[in-house]
Amino acid sequence: MAEVKTLHDAFIDELRDAYDAEKQLTRALPKMVKAASSPKLRQAFEAHLEETRGHVTRLEDVFASLDEKVRGKHCDGIEGIIEEGKAVMEEEFDDATMDACLIAGGQRAEHYEMAAYGSLIAWARVMEHTEAAELLQETLDEEKAADAKLSSLAEGGINQGAADAGGSHETADEEEEGAPAPKSGSKAAATKPTQRR
Numbered sequence: 162m163a164e165v166k167t168l169h170d171a172f173i174d175e176l177r178d179a180y181d182a183e184k185q186l187t188r189a190l191p192k193m194v195k196a197a198s199s200p201k202l203r204q205a206f207e208a209h210l211e212e213t214r215g216h217v218t219r220l221e222d223v224f225a226s227l228d229e230k231v232r233g234k235h236c237d238g239i240e241g242i243i244e245e246g247k248a249v250m251e252e253e254f255d256d257a258t259m260d261a262c263l264i265a266g267g268q269r270a271e272h273y274e275m276a277a278y279g280s281l282i283a284w285a286r287v288m289e290h291t292e293a294a295e296l297l298q299e300t301l302d303e304e305k306a307a308d309a310k311l312s313s314l315a316e317g318g319i320n321q322g323a324a325d326a327g328g329s330h331e332t333a334d335e336e337e338e339g340a341p342a343p344k345s346g347s348k349a350a351a352t353k354p355t356q357r358r
């Protein structure tokens with residue numbers, strides 16, 4: 162009978178998953194840079210591409226700190242998020258809407274990574290892998306900052322630009338929902354439930 166696996170085994174397994182996810186992201190981010198129109202958004206994706214390359218090497222340091230071989234294990238979760246992102250990039254959106262969609266897709270990836278690193282850090286701590294926990298925390302902090310940066314770009318004009326590019330659709334939708342259409346020029350009480358920090 163196979164031996165019962167431990168939390169340490171699960172930890173190593175999840176590290177391999179994260180290692181593969183980061184590698185997939187280093188291949189996906191350049192496509193997002195190309196697809197983005199806003200110079201600030203491009204810059205944000207480029208900066209996070211650099212950070213993501215750092216996440217790959219930082220995970221190699223984590224494996225080393227645990228005397229484990231560096232190995233990846235295919236991450237289906239991030240593959241799905243990347244595939245959805247690719248499908249969006251094939252759509253014929255106006256530039257601002259494409260940027261808004263790229264942010265939405267990017268944030269899905271960041272939240273996935275944040276969840277993964279959060280668990281890895283908690284596990285590293287209870288098993289007293291102090292060095293691994295510290296390294297993983299550095300990456301988690303960068304993922305959180307990248308997510309916050311995307312929120313600030315979305316809320317700082319990209320979402321509004323996309324809404325404005327849609328023109329008449331917005332009013333039609335609001336009428337459908339029975340909400341009074343905002344007066345032109347008034348700051349519409351736009352709800353942004355998905356972009357909150």
Ligand SMILES: [Fe+2]
Binds near residue numbers: 183212
């Ligand atoms: Fe990452």
Ligand SMILES: [Fe+2]
Binds near residue numbers: 209213270271
């Ligand atoms: Fe990331």
